[in-house]
Amino acid sequence: MKKVAIIGAGLGGLTAAISLASQGYQVDLFEKNNHCGGKLMPYELGTHKFDFGPNTITMPHVFKQVFEIAGEKAEDYIQFIKLPIHTRNIFSNGTEFDFTNDFAYMKKQLEQLDSYGGTQFDSFIKEITRLYNLSEKHFFFKTFENLSDYLAPKLGMALLQVRPNESLHHFFSRYFQTKEVIEAFSRYATYIGSSPYVSPATFSLIAYLELVQGVYYIKGGNVQLAQAYEKLAKKLNVNIHLNTKVTNIHVENKKVKHIEFENRENYLPDEVIMNADLLKAYPELVNAEDRPHFTTKKRDRYQPSISAFVILAGLNVRNDQLLHHNVYFSNDYQQEFKDLFTHHKYSDNPTIYISNSSYTDKTQSPDGDNLFILVNAPPLQKDGGLGIDPEEYKNRIYHLLENKGLSIRKHLVHEKIITPQYIAEKFGAYRGALYGLSSNNKLDAFLRPSNFSRDISNLSFVGGSTHPGGGSPMVVISGLNVASVLSKRK
Ligand SMILES: Cc1cc2nc3c(=O)[nH]c(=O)nc-3n(C[C@H](O)[C@H](O)[C@H](O)COP(=O)(O)OP(=O)(O)OC[C@H]3O[C@@H](n4cnc5c(N)ncnc54)[C@H](O)[C@@H]3O)c2cc1C
Structure with missing residues (x-):
């Protein structure tokens, strides 16, 4: 039986694990954190539950496919709820524009x-x-x-x-x-x-x-998806090793010989799939002389995608004007992108996205709104610097929202700020990027780093920095694609 080691239990890694295990591989999944799902992470503050990471779920058929290849039905694990109004867009002059599948509306x-x-x-x-x-x-x-x-x-x-x-x-x-x-x-x-x-x-x-x-929401929180994949993987005898950080990939004769963990133990696989962010983990885990086609210099030329400044705010009231997904636009959208990508700085007047999943699912926070407030942030500076004072920036965001008639501070019972530095450290995301590479130029949009190492014959990649791209459905597709190629190589 072929042995596959997967580094990282994000959605991409879990998908590859399920797909290969259902085809008879012996799969070991190594994850440095204590949860499966990577950026799709549960976060609880008192009675307020939040989905950190993907709040907007599209392409449910892709997520369902993972259950189907294992001969299971998604409905036995999770329930997708279609949102009648996806997003309420609120412009700076207060006008609203709802996005919906109702074309007449x-x-x-x-x-x-x-x-x-x-x-x-x-x-x-x-x-x-x-x-x-x-x-x-x-x-x-x-x-x-x-x-x-x-x-x-x-x-x-x-x-x-x-x-x-x-x-x-x-x-x-x-x-x-x-x-x-x-x-x-x-x-x-x-x-x-x-x-x-x-x-x-x-x-x-x-x-x-x-x-x-x-646009869909998964009943009980989008994190149910990761938990369902974990359950299915275990059912297929995938060995899931949480709190297990891979620190080295040893290569001999252009093949991975073994992978090494923090505690210095080794594991000898036939194939290795890296779900940890390629841009960060590949140069960190593999010696430079073993990856001549992916030099650190080459990596440094890639532009990371935007990151996020997130506030998780648990309130003791429900704001009537909020739907599930809400976007408060600034009055100068173009300037925001100049700030992010040209000046590499936080916008003083950002567009603010708020997910309030308790609008759809009260069980997420029975005592008031569970606000996931996100502002686009530039990737971390090259030296790892954040470039703002998080407390000051948080207060600026609250102030902007209060000016738009949304009162938060008065009703706040729990709060947590999550910065790009946290995202970089917690998930090993290159410069805190949410989606791996940006797609700002054609080459990076269409020719992302390949799913297969050009230098190491038994090393492949899944996740946002590789093909077909970032976002939760795409990383699942990358897991399906890589598993499909490996199973044909059997
Ligand atoms: C705030 C935020 C909002 C987002 N919103 C959306 C959205 O609304 N819709 C959407 O589709 N997408 C959204 N995304 C993007 C989405 O979360 C990602 O595209 C997707 O979850 C990435 O999955 P992945 O499998 O590529 O990687 P990850 O989820 O990053 O998983 C990689 C895993 O590898 C582990 N790892 C790293 N290094 C090591 C190591 N050395 N050893 C062992 N394990 C390691 C990490 O801990 C992590 O668990 C959002 C992301 C964030 C952060």
Whole structure:
């Protein structure tokens, strides 16, 4: 029986573990933290429960596929709830624009907010559907094992058809005319940790995911997904080693010989899958001479995706004006991205996202709102510096929200600030990036580091920094893809 070691029990690692174990591999999963799910992490403050990490769940069919390959039904483990209104966008002038799958309602709102957009809405949906279908067919489930895969004519043709040369913001500006409406759609760039002003229009497929397929919440908290995968992995006899940090990958003759842990013990696998962030863990765990195609210099040239400044706030009241997902836009959206990516600094006047899952599921916080307040943050400085005073920045965010009529401090019973430094340390995320690499340039968007090491024959990668990209459904796809290739190599 082939032995596979997986480093990291994020969604990507768990998926690969389940897939390979269900095909008869002996799988050992090593995770440095004391929970499975990586960035999808439960957090409790008194009676307030929070999902840290993915709050917005799209592509449920991808998550369900993991159960199906193991011959199980997702419904026996978790329940996806479709949100009737995905997101309430609140512009700086107080106008609201709700995103929903109800196209009649979308058009009705657009008639008021952007009459041109109302007339274009059907062709907009048609185009984002086309972009999604092309990307799914030619990109998501393809693995790029060698150069010929990258040079395949079909891929080249497909790439040309997915609007790689147009920016997301420009794309949305062709269908909508009101600045605020364009910005509400442009925010989808942040789902891949990037700027809408430069990342390719291809990613308007995220609008398809939400507007056509829907936005979901998992009953009992999105962390139920990670817990269900953990349960399934155990059922398939995956050995899960929590609190076990891998400190070294020893390579001999271009093959991993063994992996080493903090306590100096060794494990000898046939295959190794690295779910720990490639950008950080590969250079840290493998000696430079064993990875000539992935030098530290090369790594340093990649632009990390945005990070996040998060406040978990447990309140003793319920705010009537909040839905499940809420976005309070600033009055200068473009400046925010200049701050993040050009000046590498926190915005003084940021757009603020609030997830209040207790709107949908009161069991998450029976005594009042459970607010997950997130502001886009620049990746950590190269020396690991944060660049702000967290307390001051938190108070600025509260102040901005209070000016918008949302009172938090008066009703606060629990609070926790989570900075990019925490994200970097806790999850081993390169410079605290949420999604691995940014997709601000075409090369990084379409040619992420391969899932397979070019230098070490039995080392592969899953997770946000590799193909097909960041975000929870994509990292699950990376786990499925890598497991599928390895099982064919048997
Ligand atoms: C605040 C925040 C909000 C987000 N919002 C969304 C959202 O709304 N929707 C969405 O789809 N995505 C969202 N994401 C992104 C999503 O969380 C990630 O894309 C996804 O969870 C990453 O999964 P992964 O398997 O690639 O890696 P991770 O979850 O990072 O897992 C990697 C694992 O490797 C472990 N590890 C690292 N080094 C070692 C080592 N040396 N030894 C052993 N173990 C190690 C880490 O502890 C970690 O558990 C968000 C992320 C954050 C942080």
